[in-house]
Amino acid sequence: MPAGRPTIYVDADACPVKGEVVRVAERHGLPVVFVSNGGLRPARDPLIRHVVVPGKADAADDWIVENGEAGDIAVTADVLLVARLVTKGLHVLGPTGRTFTPETIGMDVAMRNLKQDLRESGQIKGYNAGFTARDRSAFLQALEIAVRRALQPQ
Template sequence: MTDAHSSAAGPATILVDADACPVKEEIYRVAARFGAQVRVVSNSLFRVPVNEQVQRVVVSDGFDAADDWIAAAAGPRTVVVTADILLAERCLKAGARVLAHNGKPFDAASIGSAVATRAIMEDLRAGMDGPLGASGGGPLPFSKTDRSRFLQALDRVLTALR
């Protein structure tokens, strides 16, 4: 297996938090164009392209096992694709670039407020009674605009890592 911390001369590695990732196909296409390695990390099997640049990494179904694997592999030559704010924070601390599925970058300037907002929303949901309970709300539906924004953002990050 290629180490996600390969040297600056080597290809970048894209680590995909795959369980709820709606842009896996886009990641494969962009990675092929840039010669980047892709690690599709999940708790269950996913179909991945038959391609030496793409590897499926199936971890145990233990709590946060996929997040722990991704955070341990993250480094300066990696791009992490996740919607998980706490995982994004861990990967940023390891020097990785982090993108949400909608193309929004997580960075040192934005992660603190994202973590705080997540905590506030978690507290609000925990305090709700009635039919919405802890599952009320949620993210907006994924759109074509989100997909396009993600493609542009991934292209920019991989260009910067070249």
């Protein structure tokens, strides 16, 4: 992996934008690490690495937190993982292009917990909106912005 360049970490098990991550990373010459509990198809590109962690809960999250550094980029839909990464100084975005920041993460965690409580009490159904072409486009734009920010000298 190139020294001094940000790495893109992907919480890969259910990530719908792996291909988009690879495209943007290749354009900028950035390393990508896909972290999952199951096997993924290996890549021939030396800048792309696959890490398979044990099947225990949060093993992929823990690995990303332990290995990610301030200035790196992470892609995940897991708000609790986002909270851990934002506090470390990573640029974090969701697969729909949503960018998470230290200023917004408190509300994001609170909303996640509220929705979980409402689902558990039966007051709302547990369905997420389907992933759309608009989400994919928003993600590509957000990742490009995150990469440019990560590449700026600090």
